[in-house]
Amino acid sequence: RHKFWETQPVGQFKDIGDSSLPEGPIELPTPLSEVKQEPYNLPDNYEWVTCDINPEEMCDEVYNLLTFNYVEDDENMFRFNYSKEFLRWALQPPGYFRSWHIGVRVKSSKKMVAFITGIPARIRVRDEVVHMAEINFLCVHKKLRTKRLAPVMIKEVTRRVHLENMWQAAYTAGIVLPTPIATCQYWHRSLNPKKLIDVGFSRLGARMTMSRTIKLYKLPESTITPGFRKMEIHDVPAVTRLIRNYLSHFVVSPDFDENDVEHWLLPKEDVIDSYLVESPETHEVTDFCSFYTLPSTILGHQSYSILKAAYSFYNVSTVTPLLQLMNDALIVAKQKDYDVFNALDVMQNETFLRELKFGPGDGKLHYYLYNYRMQHALKPSELGLVLL
Ligand code: NHW
Ligand code: EN5
Secondary structure, eight states, X not given: OOTTGGGSSSOOGGGTTOTTSOSBOSSOOOOGGGSOOSOOOOOTTEEEEEOOOSSHHHHHHHHHHHHHHSOBOTTSSEEEOOOHHHHHHHHOOTTOOGGGEEEEEETTTOOEEXXXXXXXXXXXXXXXXXXXXXXXXXXXXXXGTTSSHHHXXXXXXXXXXXXXXXXXXXXXXXXXXXXXXXEEEEEEEESSHHHXXXXXXXXXXXXXXXXXXHHHTOOOSSOOSTTEEEOOGGGHHHHHHHHHXXXXXXXXXXXXOHHHHHHHHSOBTTTEXXXXXXXXXXXXXXXXXXXXXXXXXXXXXXXXXXXXXXXXXXXXXXXXXXXXXXXXXHHHHHHTTOSEEEEESOTXXXXXXXXXXXXXXXXXXXXXXXXXXXXXXXXXXXXXXXXX
């Protein structure tokens, strides 16, 4: 059934429940001198390109490929529209490798037709920190689908990760592959219900009018928690301590240091928003919340072309109840004109989703590890990891 994935060091469906197989790496590292030195072969008319997404021209090419060919919902009504600034942020964390930003061009026209990326990350699994790649933005142009180009892209990024002496990876997908370490549910909180209904993102509930629906989702004009403010650069040490301690409670999570927190959590306009609670008495940082900005193109609609969505990222509560903290996050997202606030049921998110009027979406997100076997699938609440 999975001609490609059956050949890869990932948990296989046939091995589910086999308690004789230990948790941990499936294959041992090979000496670097034994890693294939040349790129994998592409069909004749295509060539590899290592992408530098800093110059506007190259970033434009990647942006356009993704804007017209990346992930859609199951009814092809919406397509992710990552911004160029978002892509630069997502692909250039501390210690990134340019060689892991891989494009494929048509030799004759130089048109970019496929893409895949990796970034380095330290991921903790139980009590072990593993140096991994996070793989994302796998995309093949719509006109070149089902020609088995994806397996070549995946083998090539794997080869380049191996060349940096890393042997594991983490990735997420909306489809089931061999085999998820966890399966999470997307939840959506309407901020602009009229637009969401107009564009077919959501529907008017049974026995609901538009005006009752608008009233149902109304939020206060301003945030409620005293000391709630935007994160600033001088907060990096305090936020790092807060988040490291919080993430240590999950089975799988990133191992963030101060450099990572500065990169991933310091606010960047229209990319990443982070807020914290500084106690008005002690000036301690006690709570934190964050969301990233990922608009979707609305496909074939008369009056609207973009859905502005916020995605819950990392949230930590020690004093302010998580429910109240996330309600304040919804209030800022509404102030900033987002149409919807999305979240997965990871970490402790289940404790606020229903109460804050999130509803389950029609999409799931499956989490995977490459070359790392898990004995059992995790519950979403055991996952402390959010990928972009
Ligand atoms: S998930 C988003 C993936 N992208 C999209 O959905 C965009 C729209 N779709 C496309 O562009 C986030 C194409 O449909 C793609 C497949 C390119 C998806 N992950 O070329 P063929 C990520 O970026 C397998 C993994 O004919 P295609 C995460 C499929 O099961 N495998 O298909 C990426 C089949 O193999 P099988 C996927 O439709 C993680 C084979 O590809 C997949 O023209 C990557 C068919 O290939 C997916 N999302 O192109 C893995 N979708 O065995 C990283 C399909 O079943 C692993 N397939 O026959 C780790 C690597 C690093 C290790 C380092 C140590
Ligand atoms: C790798 N980083 O399906 C990511 N989104 O629910 C790649 N549904 O937006 C993997 N179909 O339910 C991505 N509205 C996998 C996800 C791909 C995108 C996707 C889903 C997630 C989504 C929306 C729109 C559905 C349109 C028709 C949805 C219902 C909202 C409603 C609001 C009011 C309360 C109940 C729910």
